[in-house]
Amino acid sequence: MTAFQVPRLASSILSPSPELCFKDVSFSHEDKVLLGPCSFTLKGAGPTLVMGPNGAGKSLLLRLSHGLLLPTQGQITWSGEIRPRQAMVFQQPVLLRRSAVANLIHALAVNNVPRRERVKLAHDALERFGLTACCNTPARVLSGGEQQRLTLARAWVLSPQVLFLDEPTSALDPAAIKAVEAAVHEFHQRGTRIVMTTHDLHQAKRLAGDILFLSGGKVREHSPAEAFFEKPVSREAQAYMAGELVE
Numbered sequence: 703m704t705a706f707q708v709p710r711l712a713s714s715i716l717s718p719s720p721e722l723c724f725k726d727v728s729f730s731h732e733d734k735v736l737l738g739p740c741s742f743t744l745k746g747a748g749p750t751l752v753m754g755p756n757g758a759g760k761s762l763l764l765r766l767s768h769g770l771l772l773p774t775q776g777q778i779t780w781s782g783e784i785r786p787r788q789a790m791v792f793q794q795p796v797l798l799r800r801s802a803v804a805n806l807i808h809a810l811a812v813n814n815v816p817r818r819e820r821v822k823l824a825h826d827a828l829e830r831f832g833l834t835a836c837c838n839t840p841a842r843v844l845s846g847g848e849q850q851r852l853t854l855a856r857a858w859v860l861s862p863q864v865l866f867l868d869e870p871t872s873a874l875d876p877a878a879i880k881a882v883e884a885a886v887h888e889f890h891q892r893g894t895r896i897v898m899t900t901h902d903l904h905q906a907k908r909l910a911g912d913i914l915f916l917s918g919g920k921v922r923e924h925s926p927a928e929a930f931f932e933k934p935v936s937r938e939a940q941a942y943m944a945g946e947l948v949e
């Protein structure tokens with residue numbers, strides 16, 4: 703068994719999902735507080751669906767969690783001794799100007815997966831995501847749905863312990879949305895902690911274990927999904943669910 707396969711099994715089947723803790727976290731730009739201060743811990747099974755109106759701070763929260771931005775104040779910590787392996791999928795797929803399979807092989811290479819394992823892992827993932835026929839197609843000429851499946855395949859080969867998805871289906875048709883949701887479900891079943899933003903209430907109901915609701919740069923509510931959809935407790939979430947304009 704290789705060094706790569708050990709954490710793959712350990713993370714997905716044996717270990718609980720890593721917990722994410724925000725403690726008094728704020729993010730400011732040019733003296734304007736865009737997010738926070740907020741404190742919460744993601745420790746349930748999830749998936750966690752991050753909801754709220756445009757400009758609420760959902761993408762900022764994901765980027766801070768993933769380490770793409772640093773908080774201006776406060777601490778973001780993970781349970782365990784080392785930062786968990788993680789991946790992020792964006793609304794607009796970010797792919798290299800090379801073939802579909804080469805995108806996966808590149809991701810494996812930069813994550814130090816032994817060379818001899820890369821081709822098989824890449825082809826297995828392409829097959830899992832229904833992309834075998836597009837294997838040698840330049841990634842950037844694939845359809846939007848195919849590109850999004852390729853970004854999920856790229857995350858899949860890395861066996862992340864945490865997967866962030868920022869509105870991954872907002873530009874997709876129903877069939878492509880179904881494929882992405884099936885993949886999210888499978889990541890979750892495999893033990894990956896899912897943190898995902900969406901504006902689609904139906905999608906949130908289909909996927910969520912818990913809801914983190916934001917408005918105006920603040921976390922207004924963090925509830926189990928069933929309770930949230932039955933009766934949100936915060937005034938802001940009640941207004942949002944009633945279809946009122948919420949800032």
Ligand SMILES: Nc1ncnc2c1ncn2[C@@H]1O[C@H](COP(=O)(O)OP(=O)(O)OP(=O)(O)O)[C@@H](O)[C@H]1O
Pocket residue numbers: 731736754755756757758759760761762763
């Ligand atoms: N890098 C940045 N520099 C300055 N302002 C930013 C930056 N990133 C986001 N903002 C601002 O922070 C606020 C929150 O943005 P964010 O993208 O997190 O909102 P969101 O909830 O994801 O919105 P949407 O649902 O429209 O995608 C917005 O007012 C946005 O203009």
